[in-house]
Amino acid sequence: MERTRFRRAYLHPRFWPLWLGLGLLWLVVQLPYGLLLRLGAGVGRGMQLFAHERRAIVARNLELCFPRLPFVERQRLLRENFASTGIAFFEMAMSWWWPKARLARLAHVQGLEHLHAAQAAGEGAILMAAHFTTLEIGAALLGQLHTIDGMYREHKNPVFDFVQRRGRERHNPDSLAVEREDVRGMLKLLRKGRAIWYAPDQDYGAQQSVFVPLFGIPAATVTATSKFAKLGKARVIPFTQQRLADGSGYQLVVHPPLEDFPGATQEADCLRINQWVEQAITECPQQYLWAHRRFKSRPPGAARLYEKKRRQ
Template sequence: MDRPRFRAYYLHPRFWLLWLGLGLLWLVSLLPYAVLMRLGRWLGALMMRLARSRRQIAARNLELCFPELSAAERLQLLRENFASTGMTFFEMAISWWWPQKRLLELGQFDGLEHLQQAQAEGQGVILMALHFTTLEMGGGLLGLRQGMYGMYRPHKNPLFDFVQRRGREQRLLGVVERDDVRGMLKLLRAGAVVWYAPDQDYGAQRSIFVPLFGVPAATVTATSKFARLGRARVIPFTQVRLADGSGYKVTVHPPLADFPSDSEEADGLRINQWIEAAIRQHPEQYLWAHRRFKTRPPGEAKLYKKRRA
């Protein structure tokens, strides 16, 4: 895709409120990192009180995925998760707008040799990410240490889409739209590294049902297909917000061996097992506000309350 260009249309009055919000976010992002994370926790607490629908979705997901926890333990996990979600807004600003040197001071890196080896052998890489609340920070930090592309879903608001793409592409070589299968395969066959997250519910049409936390989950088969058709390795990576407040640990894990297999079901199960294990290490930092189990197998009851009009 071409680099995003500013359009006079973005100055239309319909965008003025968004410009104001983005300007305030940019101004606040100049504050020290520790202050931003404290503000994030306060914002998360406010969101938990006001964002009723998202709170119900996250609480339901925790109930489905951690039935072994008591109600009090899940409530505490929910509070920590909203605090983590609040921090995401400021981490997004940091990853887009901080100078490269200042941003890199927040990162600790492990396992980069797995990417370096694949690149040395001319192998394309599907860099398998997960939707942790720290996703923007992980991509921004790793993009400064490893040239890579990102798979991208355009935002409905054209101005926000422009700002988001421009922010991300400062750290990446470029982006490819999620539906651009041909572009994705072309990059992989050329030996590129492509950042890709397969852990959300994209509906039944492109998915199969395999367990995640013991719950049948619509799981995309694209990871296997991209790996096979693009002749690429699948290398997972995670990023964790450090407990001491010093920044983030970005870990590139070993490539999935013998992947893909001859079975999409086996591949989907293997990916979901990997995702589940990664989430269990830091469940408070995962994006539980997404309706991960929205799509159900035929005949199964829906797991979330119906949204109000």
């Protein structure tokens, strides 16, 4: 695994529109933070109006996970969630391009000693996170304080992939972006005592998963967390972040490592993970990435929970 490098091929004319768009985005995020929050919320409101399929998924997930919440409250959550998603667009650019000192002023961090303890013991750390809209800036802020290698999916557009990787790796000269399919490389890093950002809260299909409850619904939950912890001889350390309502930045919390993990069975481990994910979501539901079809995979014989995707 090597840090990303610029290639002359990225200057091909077919990439010029993307470079132009990225340049305009760079200019926009030089604005004051408070103004970016308001602009992002406006972008989110536009998405809510025009992204019909995404809006339907968010509404369905909120209905499934909070069935006892009154409809008007779920609608309020939906609006706040789209606003948070719009803000995340600018947070991504901030984390890639803001000067490190300007970015660092937004961080309010607790629990960093748990990562330091794993490092002092020579043990790897699986920094278990969840897909909140603030994940990009949360990882960037923590990465300024501790070397964090991140799991990511390679983007189909090579220029965007280069910019994304460069932005994620810049916060610490020793950090690496690890392609999600590179399991062997991830385990090598864990055995060297490094910390890796990893989020097990999405539906990757039933083949590598077991069905355990999430908000009372059987959810296909990947068993990889247990395997990585065992094979990488690593601690599993939960990590959460929240955008603070007063506009002062982000609360980052590195939680104590899970005890007796891995446990007796993969099912028990996955249930513990989902219980933690559920608790993290409940504390800040408006900032979770509800646009993902979390319950797409179903147990044999169970009914479909989402409408079929519309053909483009």
